[in-house]
Amino acid sequence: MRAVVQRVSRAAVRVDGEVVGAVEKGLCVLVGVARGDTDADARALAEKVVGLRVFEDEAGKMNLGLLDVGGALLAVSQFTLLGDVRKGKRPSFVDAMEPEEANRLFERFCTEARALGAHVETGRFRAHMEVELVNDGPVTILLDTKKVF
Secondary structure: OEEEEEEEEEEEEEEOOEEEEEEOOEEEEEEEOEOOOOHHHHHHHHHHHHHOOOEEOOOOOEEEOOOOOOOEEEEEEOHHHHOEOOOOOOOEOOOEOOHHHHHHHHHHHHHHHHHOOOEEEEOOOOOOOEEEEEEEEEEEEEEEOOOOO
16 A cells, blocks of 8 residues: 655545545545555554654654644545556556455555544545645655555
């Protein structure tokens, strides 16, 4: 699984003009599910995201995690994170998981994050979404369960 994690002061997802998920201080996480990903990847990604120490302590050092600051997580499924442009300029998405299993693993990621104590809001799977956020810092971290863990 791949994720783009952004520390935010606020973030929201809209579908057809309606807010379907929103958070104040916390993390906005774009999640891509790849062919071959498993429940173990979803669990590992949730543990990594919820435990990321990307919030500043009283000394201004990034030492605090999401739960330490009472933040929330906005998770948005985004298969385009699996886009491959090594050949040509049009992305290929052959590495993306088929939608049914991708949705199951995305939901598993959210369930695991909730089990770790995070408040989780989400977008709407396979919908055209508008994601609006204020990146705080900016802080942006790239994660890939096949490369990082």
